[in-house]
Amino acid sequence: MTTGPGSQSSLREANATRVLEAVRKYGQLTQVELAAATGLSQASVSNIVKRLVKAEILQAQNTIRSGRRAQSVSLAIHSGLIAGIQIGRRGLSVALADSALEVKERISLRLPVDHRPDTTLDRAAILVAELLDRIGAKPDDLLSVGVAISAPIDPQTGTIAVAGILPGWDGVCVAEVLTRRLNRPVIVDNDANASLLAESQLGGLRGVPNAMYLRASYSTGAAIKIGGELYRGARGTAGEIGHVQIEPTGLICTCGGRGCLNTVVGAEALVDLLRLSRGDLSLSDMIALALNNDPGCRPVITDAATQVGGVLADFAIMFEPSKIVVGGELATTGDMFLDPIRAVLASRPLLGDSVEVERATLGSSEDLMGALILAHREAHDVVTAEKTSVPHSKTASEVA
Ligand SMILES: [Zn+2]
Incomplete structure (x- = not known):
């Protein structure tokens, strides 16, 4: 085993990355679960968690697992709001949540079956502003936006992968349009993918x-x-x-x-x-x-x-x-x-x-919760990149 300071520090960073990636993947884990998920010892996990909590990259909170008190660890975003938008063939829903994914406000609208991207995305942006206003928040309080849409999204282009599935929306890059409207990072995914993400983090597919x-x-x-x-x-x-x-x-x-x-x-x-x-x-x-x-x-x-x-x-x-x-x-x-x-x-x-x-x-709201989780991860990536040298990798598949 090499003992030079460089290799020790890179091993430490690699272990921290493993912990961070496990939390990103599973949402919320106890330290015992983190040790099992990463293959690291509980002592190492404990040290890494302490360091990442101090750097405000992770947050720890008390929880109950199997009837016992335990401390769970999740991604930290200390202030700021996130928005989730769900766009279906017949409706639009928007929710605002805090960093603990607690929904503060939400609204749903019915849309005509042949609704078009310009008016629907305008409406979505207006609803985000309206919900911010309802809770007395400013546009600057919004960190990021996640969108779940009823069509497959090509991860390379950000547009709908198969023509005709959502009539009138072919070639539209929803993330680009909404980023322009809201001036915030926007991440878009298919609604079934977003729902799987929500069920994996908060529902029946956890673990x-x-x-x-x-x-x-x-x-x-x-x-x-x-x-x-x-x-x-x-x-x-x-x-x-x-x-x-x-x-x-x-x-x-x-x-x-x-x-x-x-x-x-x-x-x-x-x-x-x-x-x-x-x-x-x-x-x-x-x-x-x-x-x-x-x-x-x-x-x-x-x-x-x-x-x-x-x-x-x-x-x-x-x-x-x-x-x-x-x-x-x-x-x-x-x-x-x-x-x-x-x-x-x-x-x-x-x-x-x-x-x-x-x-x-998660009832009928799993796609909207998935959109919020996408936004939460995006916001966390921005904060992490600003705060620290701990690398994070974001790939198209790393959402569940
Ligand atoms: Zn078909």
Whole structure:
């Protein structure tokens, strides 16, 4: 072992980086968990945490783990606010939170289905300003902004990776436009990825290294976590299960493909099945009726779940997650939607009961929480870079 001062100090920095990266990856850890996650001794972890807390890079707070008092460690941002923005096909939500991710204010708006980027991003920027105003904060108090959007984002260009998925938004770099409007760093990701991030840090995927998040809503999307890291693929479209072909001679999809899962289980396809007998229903009407045991709406939902389960089972055989959490409107029907998925997975000999399927634990706001977490990490990167020589690496995959 070399003992020169240079090598000792670089070893110390490398160990500090390992601790910092583990906290970035898992969100909040006790020192015992940090030792396990980094492979360092508890004494080393304790020294590093002390140093990083003193440098105001990490913060320590008291918590309870397994019924015992413990001290947990998380990223520190001491003052300032972060904003999360969720942009869907039919709505826009904005939240403001403090550095502990406690939401201070939030607002949601419905949008026309064909909403356009200029007006929607203007509205988002105005809502951020309005929420800051509501809590008596100044624009300067805002550190950074995270955005979760209903389309795959190409990590190289920051634009939507597949033309047509969010009509009118092709070629728009949301981060660039909002950075100009808000004069703050903005980080943008797909809403399923953001939800997986939120579930990984605060919800049911905490400590689960191989997992999937499924959003079953107006359309279907998913995010994949492998070895604790979000897997995006080469262009950011990994996990777009709504565009897996299940009917080769089926309807043409928004992506230009044919018979994609979305053309069969998307909201429009589902309510179409009920039009003759139930008239024009919205997705939430259909869900409300199904929860009321409507004999038409129930099988539409359970059959959709069986179709989704078939595609999920193929995914699960390919990369073997131990858990899938399901969010989105259809998940609000609970076991009505989850049981058929469980049944399809269990029917595959390679899977059996190895994959747990649960409802997302953060309710309907996991994508907005994911946007806040993206903003929180961005803000922390800026603060860390200003404060210290401890290096931090930010890669596209380092979010889960
Ligand atoms: Zn498609």
